[in-house]
Amino acid sequence: MPRKPIARDAVLDAFEALLIEVGERAATLDAVAKRAGVSKGGLLYHFPNKEAMISSLLERMDGLAALDIAAMKAAPEGAAAFFIKSSLWADTPLDRVFVAATRLAEVAHEETRRRFAGIQQQWLDVLAEEVGPEMAKAVRYMGDGLYFNAMLEGGAGDTEVKASARSADVGALLAAVDRLRD
Template sequence: MPRKPVARDAVLDAYEALLIDVGERGATLDAVAKQAGVSKGGLLYHFPNKEALIAALLERMDTLAAKDVAEMKAAPEGPAAFFIKSSLWANSPLDRVFVAAARLVEVAHEETRRRFAGIQQQWLDLLAEEVGPEMARAVRYMGDGLYFNAMLEGGAAGGESKADERSADVAALLAAVERLRN
C-alpha cells in the first residue's frame, strides 16, 4: 500500500526548513528525517537520495513561480505594479522555497541556478511587454531590492514602523513605475 502524500510533503517541508535555517550542509538526510518526524527509511521511501529531495524542491519552486507569473500576467494593475507589490517578504510558500533554493545556489548547484534564471526571464519578459526591455530590468531590480531589504529587516516581522517604511517605499516605487509607463 503506497504511503500517504502527506508524509512526502512533510519530508519536503522539513528539507526546505532546514535549508533555510541551517543551509545545505546541515540539511542531511538524517536531519531531514528527524525534522519531518519520520524514520530514515520513511524518508528514503519517498526520496532515495539528496538529489531527489533537491529535484522535488525545484519542482515545488517551478510550480509556485508559474502561479506567480500567471497572477502577474492577469493583474489588473499590470505586471510591473504587481511585481513591486509582491516583492515584500510575506513568508509565503514562494518566499520560503526561494530562500531554500538560494541556499543551494550558495553551494553552486547548477540546476538550481538554471531554474532561478528561467523564472527571472519569465518575469523580465512580462515586464518588458509593459515597460520595454531596458526598464523591465530596472523594475526587477526595484523588486529585488525591496525583497532583499525586507529579508534583512527580519522578513514580515519588522514591526509597525518598518511596515510603514515599506509601504512608503512601495508607493514611491509604484509612482516610478507609472512614470516608466508614460
C-alpha cells in the first residue's frame, strides 16, 4: 500500500488548531504530528523545528490579512463600514490564524507581536484615509470590541438571540461611523 502523501498544509492546520485549543506549550512537534496524522519524520520533512511552523503560520496570517486589507480598500460601503461588519467572529481562516497567533503573542513571541502591530497599522492607515487618523483608532477599537465579544459569545446558547444582538450592535456602530464622517 502506498504511503499517504504528507500535506504541509495539514501539518500547519494541525499546529494552528493545537495553538487555539491547548496553547503554545502543548503544541509540541509530537502533538502536531499526531493531530495531522503524520509521522514525526514527515512533519520534520516540512518543518525542521517549531520555529519553522511558527514562521509559516505567520506567513499565512500575513497573506490572509493582506487579502482582508485589499477587500477593505475596495469595499463599496467604505473601509470603516467594512471593518466594522467584518469584525464579528465567523470562524474564518483569518479568525482562526489570528487566535492561534494570539496564543504565540501571549508567550511573548516577538516576531508575532511585530506582525500583529504591522497588520494593525495597515488597518489604521486604510481607515485614516477615510475618517482621519484620530477617528481611525476609534473605528479600530470598535471593531476590536465586536470581535472580542463575538468570539467570547461563540459558545452554547441561543444563537438567534446572539445574532440579533450582534446585528443591532453592528448597526449602532455603523451609525456612529457615519457620524464620524460628518
